[in-house]
Amino acid sequence: MNIPESSLPRVVIIGGGFAGINFARKIANKNVQVVLIDKRNYHTFQPLLYQVSSAGLEPDSIAYPLRKILKNHKNTFFRLAEVESINSEKNNIKTSIGNLDYDYLVIATGTKTNYFGNESIETHGMPMKKVPQALNIRSLILQNFEQAAITNDKETRKALLNFVIVGGGPTGVELAGAIAELKNHILPRDYRDLIPEDMQIYLLEGGARVLPTMSEHASKKAAKFLSKLGVLVHCNTFVKNYDGKKVLTNLSLELQSETLIWAAGVTGNPVKGLQAEALIDRANRYKVNEYNQVEGYNTIFALGDISLMQTDAYPNGHPQVAQPAIQQGELLGKNLIKLIEGKPLKKFKYKDKGSMATVGRNKAVVDLKHFRFAGFFAWFVWMFVHLMALVGFRNRVIVFFNWGYNYINFDKAARLIIRPFRKLNQ
Ligand SMILES: Cc1cc2nc3c(=O)[nH]c(=O)nc-3n(C[C@H](O)[C@H](O)[C@H](O)COP(=O)(O)OP(=O)(O)OC[C@H]3O[C@@H](n4cnc5c(N)ncnc54)[C@H](O)[C@@H]3O)c2cc1C
Numbered sequence: 001m002n003i004p005e006s007s008l009p010r011v012v013i014i015g016g017g018f019a020g021i022n023f024a025r026k027i028a029n030k031n032v033q034v035v036l037i038d039k040r041n042y043h044t045f046q047p048l049l050y051q052v053s054s055a056g057l058e059p060d061s062i063a064y065p066l067r068k069i070l071k072n073h074k075n076t077f078f079r080l081a082e083v084e085s086i087n088s089e090k091n092n093i094k095t096s097i098g099n100l101d102y103d104y105l106v107i108a109t110g111t112k113t114n115y116f117g118n119e120s121i122e123t124h125g126m127p128m129k130k131v132p133q134a135l136n137i138r139s140l141i142l143q144n145f146e147q148a149a150i151t152n153d154k155e156t157r158k159a160l161l162n163f164v165i166v167g168g169g170p171t172g173v174e175l176a177g178a179i180a181e182l183k184n185h186i187l188p189r190d191y192r193d194l195i196p197e198d199m200q201i202y203l204l205e206g207g208a209r210v211l212p213t214m215s216e217h218a219s220k221k222a223a224k225f226l227s228k229l230g231v232l233v234h235c236n237t238f239v240k241n242y243d244g245k246k247v248l249t250n251l252s253l254e255l256q257s258e259t260l261i262w263a264a265g266v267t268g269n270p271v272k273g274l275q276a277e278a279l280i281d282r283a284n285r286y287k288v289n290e291y292n293q294v295e296g297y298n299t300i301f302a303l304g305d306i307s308l309m310q311t312d313a314y315p316n317g318h319p320q321v322a323q324p325a326i327q328q329g330e331l332l333g334k335n336l337i338k339l340i341e342g343k344p345l346k347k348f349k350y351k352d353k354g355s356m357a358t359v360g361r362n363k364a365v366v367d368l369k370h371f372r373f374a375g376f377f378a379w380f381v382w383m384f385v386h387l388m389a390l391v392g393f394r395n396r397v398i399v400f401f402n403w404g405y406n407y408i409n410f411d412k413a414a415r416l417i418i419r420p421f422r423k424l425n426q
Pocket of ligand 1: 014015016017018019020037038039040042043044045046047048049050081082083084108109110111128129170171269271303304305306320321322323325
């Protein structure tokens, strides 16, 4: 892997997501050699993936080169590789470009899409976890519009213009709102040969309300905003089968649709090699103590979505969102240096900064610890928080101008089919 030998302890980080980069930034420039490994050469700001899918932003506004994050830090190296397994007895990892020894290993591999064993959805549904997947969705939506514009068959056109989103969490709600904006503002202008009323957006949620992890207030408001935008919300509805054409649910609801977007769940993305007891099976997450040390190991740590730290306040682990990943990464950055220097470590305590979701172009819901609000001001807060959280000044500026332009012009600038999506069997 061409990493120079050094007298400094080597810290290997697997994954340049929120946890990995915040840990790397804290520990870089200290008396350690840092090697960050990721199978992509960029960090993905997943909260805004839905805007790439719905033609609101280009992918380079929400992705950031990992080498650029490390560029000013001495003793740091980036390698583009997939980590395949860990050999904890030899303090060694196997990757797609060779093996590497470590003194300390930090696993921050996040999650992957969970289809809950439904092969039909895995085969025909559209996941939205990575930039290429978001681009696939964007292409498919626009290709469907193009196809619908040239078809005379009413049923075929209906299936092309029926968009089914599964999962009423923040991702599903935000995506449904953004696709509704396409229907309300882009379709009438760009596709004058189509009737906007022919396009339907369905949001299917298995639980009793959308945004189940937020307050009842937020759920009610979000459902109201979605309905105003024309999104058809169905709660207590599970998808049983999807063959690429027809969606079957647990209820009598059946939908003809060429597009099913799967935003209904994730599961941990562990690396092979650690003992079975280190993993909590049901969640596929590493069991860690309050210092993020993986159970049974002194020199292996897990951070963010892939870790599960059971505390009195969070008996099932922290929520799999950005803040725990960022906070754990920052704390471990300080703790690892203390560990190397033989000093006492600080326990992790999660500071919950609240949760939020946006619905369409000027509405959002926000839950803070002591109060909650919804509507235009909430949307403003949502925008500010997301802009500030984006990695890189350039990305912030680009996203800010894009949002401003889109808001004033009721437009979505990125509606380009750059890389056509080919459906299975086509
Ligand atoms: C569509 C979507 C929307 C979201 N919206 C929000 C939101 O609005 N607010 C919020 O707080 N959270 C949101 N989240 C959740 C949030 O993005 C995650 O909680 C956060 O990214 C977790 O950070 P992490 O560092 O643990 O993992 P990730 O950010 O997922 O990073 C994992 C990294 O590990 C790399 N990797 C994985 N396996 C390997 C391997 N074997 N070898 C090499 N590299 C590997 C991956 O390429 C990736 O770069 C959303 C998630 C998704 C998918």
